[in-house]
Amino acid sequence: MKSRMASLSLAVVLLGVSFVLSAKGQQNSAKAGVQDTKGHSVYDELSKAPEKARAKRNPFEKDPQAVAAGRILFEQHCAECHGDAAQGGKKGPSLRVADVQDAEPGALFWILTNGIVRKGMPVWSKLPEPQRWQIVSYIRSLGVAPAQADSPPAKSQPPETMDLFSRHR
Amino acid sequence: MPSVSRFVLLFLLAFSFLVVFSQAPAHAQENPYFVAYDHYLEEPGNLEIEYFSTFGTQRGGNSFHSFWTEFEYGATAWWTTEFYLDGQTTFGDSTLFTGFRWENRFRPLKREHFINPILYVEYENKNGADKILKEGEGHDVESDFLASNAEARKEHNHEIELKLILSTTVKGWNFTENTLAAKNLSNSPWEFGYALGASHPLALKASAKRCNFCPQNFIGGVEMYGGLGDRHSFGLHDTSHYLAPVLGWNLPSGWTLRVSPGFGLNDNSHRFLLRWGVAREISGFGSMVSRLFGGRR
Numbered sequence: 001m002k003s004r005m006a007s008l009s010l011a012v013v014l015l016g017v018s019f020v021l022s023a024k025g026q027q028n029s030a031k032a033g034v035q036d037t038k039g040h041s042v043y044d045e046l047s048k049a050p051e052k053a054r055a056k057r058n059p060f061e062k063d064p065q066a067v068a069a070g071r072i073l074f075e076q077h078c079a080e081c082h083g084d085a086a087q088g089g090k091k092g093p094s095l096r097v098a099d100v101q102d103a104e105p106g107a108l109f110w111i112l113t114n115g116i117v118r119k120g121m122p123v124w125s126k127l128p129e130p131q132r133w134q135i136v137s138y139i140r141s142l143g144v145a146p147a148q149a150d151s152p153p154a155k156s157q158p159p160e161t162m163d164l165f166s167r168h169r
Numbered sequence: 170m171p172s173v174s175r176f177v178l179l180f181l182l183a184f185s186f187l188v189v190f191s192q193a194p195a196h197a198q199e200n201p202y203f204v205a206y207d208h209y210l211e212e213p214g215n216l217e218i219e220y221f222s223t224f225g226t227q228r229g230g231n232s233f234h235s236f237w238t239e240f241e242y243g244a245t246a247w248w249t250t251e252f253y254l255d256g257q258t259t260f261g262d263s264t265l266f267t268g269f270r271w272e273n274r275f276r277p278l279k280r281e282h283f284i285n286p287i288l289y290v291e292y293e294n295k296n297g298a299d300k301i302l303k304e305g306e307g308h309d310v311e312s313d314f315l316a317s318n319a320e321a322r323k324e325h326n327h328e329i330e331l332k333l334i335l336s337t338t339v340k341g342w343n344f345t346e347n348t349l350a351a352k353n354l355s356n357s358p359w360e361f362g363y364a365l366g367a368s369h370p371l372a373l374k375a376s377a378k379r380c381n382f383c384p385q386n387f388i389g390g391v392e393m394y395g396g397l398g399d400r401h402s403f404g405l406h407d408t409s410h411y412l413a414p415v416l417g418w419n420l421p422s423g424w425t426l427r428v429s430p431g432f433g434l435n436d437n438s439h440r441f442l443l444r445w446g447v448a449r450e451i452s453g454f455g456s457m458v459s460r461l462f463g464g465r466r
């Protein structure tokens with residue numbers, strides 16, 4: 001029985017350690033994210049989408065129902081990181097910048113499908129393809145946020161919007 | 170049950186309630202499987218608290234109700250860690266805590282592919298009275314469960330379990346295949362098992378209205394699992410196998426409900442298993458822990 005209790009305690013301790021390491025990792029990654037602003041934009045990930053993926057057309061283009069459905073899906077799955085109005089949150093960058101709004105719908109769909117796993121964005125292919133396109137429709141309907149509209153396309157972001165791509169390495 | 174173990178259980182129970190009702194829920198999009206795993210991991214920083222229950226019939230013995238509580242945490246986008254506490258009640262016998270498990274799943278590839286592998290490593294510390302039947306392995310058969318709880322709990326198992334999960338999603342269908350290898354650390358041979366699963370949401374397109382009963386919130390499917398013998402006698406002889414339809418309901422409020430009637434496919438299997446489960450996904454748990462250790466607010 002002693003060994004059983006020791007094992008249980010060990011497992012609880014190990015689980016606690018994994019939580020702490022993960023939390024610490026998040027802090028350290030957030031610091032690393034600031035350094036990234038010197039060089040690369042987090043939005044450069046969009047440019048990694050293959051040509052074939054970019055060329056895909058949104059089957060719900062100009063469909064207001066898709067935008068309405070996409071809004072609900074966004075609130076359920078994306079707002080937690082990217083903010084309620086996609087303005088950027090604690091963990092995710094703003095999606096209301098020219099880099100995203102001017103990107104091909106196929107590139108946004110590709111990012112949703114594949115995630116950016118090493119930088120913290122999970123794979124969303126568990127959402128069926130039509131739902132991912134509905135989310136793309138909603139994101140594209142938002143346009144560039146007013147504060148960003150008059151400025152040139154962002155090549156770097158303030159630290160807080162780097163978070164999603166840097167927190168969970 | 171020793172007082173320390175009771176304390177740990179009470180602490181985890183209180184902790185679960187605190188977390189479930191004090192943190193923001195996240196809408197889960199969970200698969201409906203009970204045994205099979207697909208390649209989707211927990212979202213980073215989210216904690217899912219789950220309770221699962223299995224009612225099983227037993228030829229030559231009393232029916233039983235086994236249950237487990239699961240804490241699933243998305244450590245990163247490529248690593249999910251889970252802690253389980255198991256127990257069971259055998260009708261006309263007793264109720265007891267049967268052990269715990271610590272499971273980790275890793276995603277080795279950065280992007281989606283036609284087939285997506287996940288590596289799974291688990292440590293189990295359980296006694297012989299464990300009846301959760303979370304997987305089929307080796308030559309496990311129905312008659313192994315006939316011993317009384319008092320007898321069965323004397324047997325202690327420390328086990329390492331490895332799985333290769335291969336999963337694909339095509340046109341809304343998820344197909345997954347899990348190959349299992351388990352080793353009891355007390356000088357037993359490697360045992361093998363499998364699990365197969367297929368599932369599909371009732372609708373692929375989301376509704377433009379907020380709703381609990383929209384078809385896209387329901388995922389139906391089927392899973393099949395069983396043992397494949399051990400290193401000395403690999404194969405299907407003296408193994409048990411099950412086929413189970415599964416249904417999952419992902420509520421917008423962050424709750425997920427699952428139900429699955431399972432049927433034994435041969436004489437070595439329990440004839441009937443009824444499983445159900447409830448899960449709640451909590452967003453921002455990682456941030457909460459991070460703040461506790463001096464992270465950003």
